[in-house]
Each structure stands twice: as structure tokens, then as C-alpha cells.
Amino acid sequence: MELARKLRGTNNEGVLALVLLGLIVAMSIANPTFFTLNTGFSILRSSIVPVIFALGVLIVVITGGIDVSFAAIAIFAGYSTVTFCLSAGFDPGLPGIFLIAIGVGAALGLINGVVIARFNLPTLIVTLGTQGIFFGAMYTYVGATYYADLPKSMADLATSNLFDITTDIGRAYLHVLVVPVLVLCLAVGWMLKRTMFGRSLYAIGGDIEAARRAGFQVKRTQISVYMLVGALAAIAGVIHIVLSRSANPRDLVGGELDIIAAVILGGAAIFGGRGSVTGTVLGVLLVQVIKNSLLLVGVPSAWLRTAVGVLLVVGVGIQAIAARRDARRMRVIQDLDTEQKTEQELAS
Amino acid sequence: MTPTTDKRERASASNTPPLKNLNDQLGRVTRRFVRPGGAQRGAGRMVVALLLAMALFTFLNPRVFLSPINLQNIAVAAPEIGIIAIAMMLVMLTGGIDLSLVAIANFSAITISTLHTAIAATNPDLANSLGFVIVLAGIGAGMLGGAFNGFLVSVVGITPILATLATMQIYNGIAIVWTGGSTLYGAPTVLGAIGQAALANVPVLFIIFVITAILVAVLVNRTALGRMIQLEGANPVAARYSAIPTRAVLMKTYTVGGMLAGLAGVLFLARNPTASADYGSSYVLLVIVIAVLGGTNPTGGFASVFGVVLATLTLQVVSSGFTAIRLSSYEYAIAQGVILIAVMILDSVMSTRTRRPPKTTPPPGVATPTSDTSLIRT
Numbered sequence: 001m002e003l004a005r006k007l008r009g010t011n012n013e014g015v016l017a018l019v020l021l022g023l024i025v026a027m028s029i030a031n032p033t034f035f036t037l038n039t040g041f042s043i044l045r046s047s048i049v050p051v052i053f054a055l056g057v058l059i060v061v062i063t064g065g066i067d068v069s070f071a072a073i074a075i076f077a078g079y080s081t082v083t084f085c086l087s088a089g090f091d092p093g094l095p096g097i098f099l100i101a102i103g104v105g106a107a108l109g110l111i112n113g114v115v116i117a118r119f120n121l122p123t124l125i126v127t128l129g130t131q132g133i134f135f136g137a138m139y140t141y142v143g144a145t146y147y148a149d150l151p152k153s154m155a156d157l158a159t160s161n162l163f164d165i166t167t168d169i170g171r172a173y174l175h176v177l178v179v180p181v182l183v184l185c186l187a188v189g190w191m192l193k194r195t196m197f198g199r200s201l202y203a204i205g206g207d208i209e210a211a212r213r214a215g216f217q218v219k220r221t222q223i224s225v226y227m228l229v230g231a232l233a234a235i236a237g238v239i240h241i242v243l244s245r246s247a248n249p250r251d252l253v254g255g256e257l258d259i260i261a262a263v264i265l266g267g268a269a270i271f272g273g274r275g276s277v278t279g280t281v282l283g284v285l286l287v288q289v290i291k292n293s294l295l296l297v298g299v300p301s302a303w304l305r306t307a308v309g310v311l312l313v314v315g316v317g318i319q320a321i322a323a324r325r326d327a328r329r330m331r332v333i334q335d336l337d338t339e340q341k342t343e344q345e346l347a348s
Numbered sequence: 349m350t351p352t353t354d355k356r357e358r359a360s361a362s363n364t365p366p367l368k369n370l371n372d373q374l375g376r377v378t379r380r381f382v383r384p385g386g387a388q389r390g391a392g393r394m395v396v397a398l399l400l401a402m403a404l405f406t407f408l409n410p411r412v413f414l415s416p417i418n419l420q421n422i423a424v425a426a427p428e429i430g431i432i433a434i435a436m437m438l439v440m441l442t443g444g445i446d447l448s449l450v451a452i453a454n455f456s457a458i459t460i461s462t463l464h465t466a467i468a469a470t471n472p473d474l475a476n477s478l479g480f481v482i483v484l485a486g487i488g489a490g491m492l493g494g495a496f497n498g499f500l501v502s503v504v505g506i507t508p509i510l511a512t513l514a515t516m517q518i519y520n521g522i523a524i525v526w527t528g529g530s531t532l533y534g535a536p537t538v539l540g541a542i543g544q545a546a547l548a549n550v551p552v553l554f555i556i557f558v559i560t561a562i563l564v565a566v567l568v569n570r571t572a573l574g575r576m577i578q579l580e581g582a583n584p585v586a587a588r589y590s591a592i593p594t595r596a597v598l599m600k601t602y603t604v605g606g607m608l609a610g611l612a613g614v615l616f617l618a619r620n621p622t623a624s625a626d627y628g629s630s631y632v633l634l635v636i637v638i639a640v641l642g643g644t645n646p647t648g649g650f651a652s653v654f655g656v657v658l659a660t661l662t663l664q665v666v667s668s669g670f671t672a673i674r675l676s677s678y679e680y681a682i683a684q685g686v687i688l689i690a691v692m693i694l695d696s697v698m699s700t701r702t703r704r705p706p707k708t709t710p711p712p713g714v715a716t717p718t719s720d721t722s723l724i725r726t
Contacts, residue, residue, distance in 0.1 A: 066509070115693065119697070121689075121693070121696060122647070124509065124646075125640060125646055125692065126692070128633050128636060128685075128688070129684070129685040130689070131633070131685070132682065132685035132688075133681070133682050133685035135678070135681060136679060136682035136683075136685070137682055139676070139678035140676065140678050140679055140682065257447075257517065260513065261514070261517070264510060270510055271507070300525065302521065302524045302525045302528070303521060303525055304521065305517045306518050306520075306521025306525070308521075309516070309517030309518035310514075310518060312510065313500065313506070313511070313515070313518070316507075316510050316514070317500070317504045320505040320506045321505065324505050
């Protein structure tokens with residue numbers, strides 16, 4: 001029992017891993033080409049950007065908020081950095097590019113954070129508004145041209161692989177950018193579990209008033225959270241531009257809901273206070289594997305949206321029903337308590 | 349409530365001088381406009397905003413902005429967005445949100461277009477004579493979509509934002525598969541005729557919008573269901589203990605929301621006889637902006653249909669005004685976001701200002717830590 005509970009995980013990570021494993025096994029039986037290094041590496045490569053986004057969304061969701069402006073921040077930060085470097089005609093090197101982008105992203109996140117924390121506004125609606133502002137500002141003030149040639153350091157990064165193995169069905173390569181993603185996952189996981197800042201995120205998500213009274217700096221934490229999300233989004237934006245080998249201002253925006261869906265599937269509670277990095281990564285991988293396997297089975301890619309939607313309904317529906325059952329069970333226990341108390345009172 | 353106050357007013361009117369009576373009446377009317385509680389604030393605010401926007405763009409470019417064609421364009425473009433915004437307002441009134449409304453509207457338009465094309469392929473006359481039935485089928489498809497949302501929210505118990513996020517993907521995905529990602533052409537000629545027609549220079553589409561708004565206003569303010577919707581949004585726990593059938597109320601709200609979205613799909617086709625899966629994808633944001641600007645409380649309980657209608661017109665005016673003074677649609681996106689956030693900040697500042705006095709009575713900064721430590725010591 002204890003072992004089963006441990007394997008299941010606090011946020012159903014175990015169940016998610018089982019579903020993922022089952023899907024991979026089923027797909028491998030249905031179509032042997034699925035179970036190859038090539039597919040595995042390509043799924044990992046396609047998950048790089050979604051995983052970074054998902055980490056940011058996870059942090060916000062844990063505090064009980066929701067951010068839909070992260071994709072706009074990502075493309076704003078990435079695209080404006082590239083524009084800046086190209087128009088100034090110099091290449092600050094990879095660290096420089098990432099630093100500029102992170103600065104831009106954190107600044108945009110600061111706007112979100114200040115508006116939300118200072119005035120206590122609903123996060124969904126504020127970030128919907130800032131999404132329009134950021135996107136419109138990028139087009140109006142930064143530009144709308146498509147850059148096919150990146151600064152040299154970014155272009156070089158695009159073609160460097162960690163592994164490059166030639167198997168009997170073709171080349172299998174794992175992109176080097178998997179490494180920073182892994183580092184980010186570990187860092188966010190460590191921050192959530194082991195730091196006071198991480199604790200305060202869960203506390204705010206659990207009950208904002210209780211967190212305030214317990215002495216957490218709620219407003220300051222909220223602002224840092226949105227800055228952190230902006231920074232993470234900026235990293236994802238730069239990486240997206242590197243991976244696609246071009247800077248297209250029309251990219252990324254529009255896919256926000258897929259990321260939020262993956263995070264929720266990964267066991268994070270939309271009302272806050274619950275969620276883990278492991279679950280989130282599993283959720284993103286699940287969505288990516290389903291995308292890949294649908295294509296392999298021959299389902300037209302048009303069904304993809306529907307599939308993600310159905311997955312979300314099933315995943316969240318099960319959670320909702322389970323939560324309701326738990327609530328009922330608690331009420332039964334409460335009723336028993338009150339019955340016992342009344343009996344005791346009657347006896348005395 | 350109203351009959352008794354009327355009686356009292358009439359009674360007082362009989363034995364007070366007419367001048368004082370007039371003064372009282374004037375005071376009542378002014379008070380109703382100037383210092384309205386809750387939902388009325390949205391309407392009052394939007395009257396000012398609408399007039400300001402009109403004045404600004406008339407000043408900046410009167411020749412283009414005040415041309416009859418521009419005004420007519422505003423009146424033709426506003427209804428489809430406005431009706432979805434009213435649907436959004438209705439759902440927000442219960443404390444929920446419906447992200448799938450635009451997808452439902454497209455779904456309805458696609459249903460109508462497909463049915464019409466299928467029937468017209470064998471018998472064009474029959475297709476046109478069945479136009480009304482086909483339109484009803486489209487609205488029915490919208491209702492079905494809304495009912496499924498309602499089922500997920502009320503019976504399964506999924507948070508509205510997640511349920512409608514998922515159904516948005518589902519409806520949109522089905523629409524993409526159905527149309528193959530391309531644009532469908534063809535709609536009943538009745539719709540085209542309605543889209544072109546005008547009564548005394550007022551487009552029929554706009555009249556439909558106004559009638560729909562009045563019907564929803566009656567539903568919200570004058571029926572038992574409307575009252576239950578408001579109570580459910582204002583305080584769900586209290587509503588449950590007041591024996592309000594929460595599930596049925598939510599189910600009906602989302603179904604009506606879907607029906608309104610279906611009607612918006614009909615208007616899509618009336619304005620332009622093409623249907624596609626991704627038409628109006630930017631409306632999702634716009635509609636929430638309109639609902640909130642119109643005085644809808646995003647956490648539920650308060651809303652004003654009149655405010656939403658005015659907000660729709662204001663944003664249409666701003667949009668066409670931006671075109672008149674040659675600003676891009678991206679600058680309009682910035683304006684939308686800025687207006688939304690500015691209004692919400694203003695609201696928040698106003699409400700904290702009115703609420704502050706009772707809060708500051710126990711000085712929070714200094715007093716709490718000492719009381720806390722004393723509690724810990726004892």
C-alpha cells in the first residue's frame with residue numbers, strides 16, 4: 001500500500017508515466033518504426049521548447065494564476081534580440097544573446113507581475129490584455145520582417161548535435177539544446193522543493209490570505225514569479241528561433257493553450273498549490289508522443305487539436321471526479337465525528 | 349418591489365407641490381445614472397467612453413469617420429462580436445468563462461454552409477426554401493456545443509476555464525477536419541438578403557443584435573433563471589444552501605451561451621457567405637475585453653447587458669477610428685490591451701477606495717505583529 005502510494009506520486013506522476021509507457025508499448029506493437037532511436041530523439045527535440053514554456057506555466061499555475069502571455073513574451077524577446085543584433089551588425093555570442101533576451105523577457109514579465117500584484121486583478125484577463133499589447137508592440141515598434149539568416153553564434157548552435165548516430169533507417173541525432181532544458185528542469189525542481197521561494201509559491205497557491213498572514217511577501221513573490229516566467233519564456237523564444245533557424249515574428253503565438261493543457265495533464269491544479277516538474281515534463285512528453293503516434297498510425301494531423309482537447313477533458317475530468325469523491329468521503333468522516341460527539345454529549 | 353415604490357411615489361405626489369415633485373423625480377433619475385450600484389456602473393462608464401471615442405475620431409478625421417458608409421460598417425460588424433460578448437457575459441455572470449464560444453460560432457456557420465451546399469447540389473430551389481430550417485440547424489449545433497460545455501462544467505465538475513479550453517480545441521479540431529482546413533462557400537440566400545437589408549438605413553443585422561440584447565436582458569433581470577444565474581455567480585456556496593439547483597442553472601447558462609454563439613455563426617454567414625474553422629480567432633480575446641469593459645465582474649455575480657452592447661460599439665468605433673486615422677491593426681491590438689488593463693486598474697482603485705475605511709480601523713502595520721507575539725507567548 002505504502003509502495004503503491006509512493007509509485008503513484010503526490011500528483012499522479014506514476015499514473016502518467018504508466019499511461020506514457022503503455023502508449024509507447026502499444027505504438028511500438030502497432031508500428032515497429034515507432035520504437036527507434038530516431039523517433040525518440042525527434043520527440044525529445046520537439047519537446048525542447050514546450051518543456052521550457054511548461055516550466056514557466058507550472059510556476060504560475062502553482063501560485064494559483066494563469067499566464068497566457070508567455071508565448072508573446074517569448075517571440076517578443078527572441079525576435080527583438082535577433083533584430084537588435086542583426087541591425088547593429090554585431091554578434092554578442094550565445095551568452096550575450098541569451099542575456100539580452102532574458103532581460104527583455106523579465107522586463108515584460110515585470111509588467112504582468114506589477115499589474116497583477118499591485119491591483120489584485122484576475123491573472124487570465126490581465127495576461128490576455130498584455131498578450132495583445134506585447135504582440136502589437138513587437139509588430140509596431142520592432143518590425144515584422146522575417147529573418148532567414150541568424151547571427152553566426154545562433155546559426156552554429158542550430159547545427160550542433162549531442163549525438164549523431166547513423167542507424168540502419170537513417171540518421172538519429174539528439175540536439176545539444178536538450179542539455180540546457182534538462183538543467184532548467186532540475187533547477188526549477190530544486191527551487192520548488194528546496195527553497196523558501198518555492199515553498200512560498202505553494203503557500204500562495206494554497207491560500208493567498210493564509211500565506212500573507214503566515215508572513216510571506218505575497219506581492220513581491222507574485223512579481224518575481226511573473227518575471228521568472230518572462231525570463232523562461234525568453235529562453236524558450238531564443239531556443240525556438242535557433243531550432244527553426246529563422247526568426248519569424250508570427251511564430252509561437254497561438255499555441256499557449258496546448259502548453260497549459262500539458263501542464264494541467266501533468267497534475268498541476270488550476271486553482272494552485274499543487275504541481276511538480278516531473279509531472280509537467282511527463283505531461284508535455286505525453287502530448288508530444290500522441291502527436292507523433294497519431295501521424296505514424298496515419299491519423300490526419302488535423303485531428304491533433306481534437307486529440308489534445310479530448311485528452312484534456314479525460315485527464316481533468318478524472319481529476320475532478322476523484323476530487324469530488326474525496327470531498328464526499330471527508331464529509332462522511334465529518335458526519336461520523338459529529339455523530340460521535342452528539343452521542344458523547346448525550347451520554348454525559 | 350417596483351409596484352410598492354410606485355404607489356408611495358404616487359401618494360406623495362398627490363400632496364406635495366408639483367415643483368418639489370419634479371425635483372424629486374429629477375433627483376431620482378440623475379441618481380440612477382450618476383451613482384448606480386454594481387452592474388449599472390459599466391453602462392454609465394461606457395456611455396462616456398463611447399461618446400469620448402466618437403468625439404475623438406470625429407475630431408481627428410471627420411470626413412472618413414462620420415461618413416455614412418463607416419457608420420453603417422460599424423453597425424454591420426458589431427452584431428457578431430456583440431452577440432458572442434453577450435454570451436460570454438452570461439457565462440461570466442455565473443463566475444465561469446467560455447473560451448469555446450468563437451469555435452462554436454464557426455461550427456454553426458460550417459454546419460449551415462455544409463447543409464446548404466449538400467442540399468443545393470441536388471436541388472437548389474429546395475435548399476433556398478429550406479433556408480430557415482438550415483439556419484435553425486446551425487443554431488441547434490451551437491446549442492449542442494454549449495450543452496456539452498454545460499455537462500462538463502456542471503455534471504463532471506471540471507473548472508469552466510479548463511472545460512471550455514478543451515472543448516475549444518475539440519470543436520475547432522472537428523471543424524478543421526470537417527472543412528479540410530479550407531474555406532467553405534455557399535449559404536442560404538435568405539441570410540445574404542438579411543445581411544444586405546436595412547430598415548430606415550439601420551442594417552437588419554444591427555436590429556437583430558439589439559433584439560437579442562433585449563431578450564437576454566429580460567432573461568437576466570426579469571426571470572427566475574436570470575436571478576438564479578446572478579446568485580450562483582455572486583456566491584456559489586450561498587446559492588447551494590438556498591436550494592438553487594446549481595447543476596441545472598449552469599447547464600442552462602452554457603446552453604444559452606452556445607445558442608447565442610450559434611446565432612453569431614449565422615451572422616458570420618449573413619455578413620459574408622463563407623465559413624472556415626479559424627475565422628475570428630482573435631475574437632476570443634476581444635470578446636472577453638468587451639464583456640469586462642461592459643461592467644461584467646469576471647468573478648461572477650454582476651453584469652449589464654446594456655453595458656456590453658455599449659462596450660461592443662465603443663470598441664468597434666475605436667477599431668474603425670484607428671483605420672480612419674491610418675493606424676495598423678497591431679496598434680489596435682495594443683489599444684485593446686491598454687484599455688482593458690486601464691479599466692480594470694481603475695475599477696480596482698475605485699473599489700479599494702470605497703472599501704478602505706472599515707479596513708484601516710485596526711491599524712494593520714504596527715498592531716498585528718505585537719498581538720501575534722503576545723499570542724505566541726501566552
